[in-house]
Amino acid sequence: MSIYLKNIIRFVFILLIQVLILNKITLQWWSQPTGFPVFIPYIYPLFILLLPFETPVAAMLLIGFVCGLSVDAFMNTAGMHAFATILIAYFRINVLNALLPKNISDYSGQTPSVTNMGWIPFVIYVSFLIVMHHATFFTIELWSLSNIGYLLLKILASSATAVLFVLAYVLLFTNQRGSERQRIV
Template sequence: MIQYAKYLIQFFLILLFQVIILNNIFLNWWVVPAGFPVFVPYIYPLFILLLPFELPVWALLILGFVCGSVMDTFMNTPGMHAFALVLIAYLRTNVLLALLPRNIKEYKQESPSIKSLGWSSFMIYTTFLILIHHSVFYIIELWSLNNIGYLMLKILASVITTILLIAVYLLLFSQRVSQR
């Protein structure tokens, strides 16, 4: 039971970082083309990405819905975060099955991390799911294809920024394997 306390702390840490700091930084990559989209990097899907391997899919879906609903409440959106997050919570297991060298059942008490997957696999896993999450979220939010260039640009800029922030988070908070 005690190992789950870590994920609870992670939940609050990631959500508070998202809500209190990131939601108040409106990023514009550059200002010169005035139409460049303003966006907020959403790093909260990281909570779902870092949950342990042994968690069954139904638990992932419930946790995804809870986390997404909390974000929806903070951002005043009608269920859009919850939808996108439940989708990647469902897809998570399939992506992991494709990337892991051994069967997923063999990883006892471990969670996806740089230690268990390695840098390249972990970044593929993160980028793929974040890309799906952001695409789905922004498509639902804009809900029109009149400005497809704007949509693409927003997804691209937002995904790249989010991946950079996630890399920083992982460098800060993952246990380093000492190589001496």
């Protein structure tokens, strides 16, 4: 399967999971009366995180813009998701450079995954960018720092849940044997 087709299918699939399932499940920790605010984990940044290593930054920015805007259209929040997504699309390469042992050009034709990055760098990569995305998004959405504890709690809970979902996705959809063969070759 060509890399373009694969990514388009992944984009649609992740978007559908996000919009049709996750947006409907508003999670809530603890119950009344010191209840915790409801929150939604956003896993669609995973699509940006799983683009091939060599994607040029300009292309990544445009893809991030389109991806963010499509989520925005569903959520009636024109621009907010797009803003956060473009931000992580821009900083992805810096995070990758910092975490990868080899130069990024050595990974031609591969996408970031557990098998070629290792568990710990991959989790750091995912959680750093997802926390960045959630922090930006929730700050823009709330647009006031008067209730900063609430904002921080929301960011923390939401991104922790999102990272869990992302790891579940990665465990489900990584072809372990296939990638091992790729590594030997």
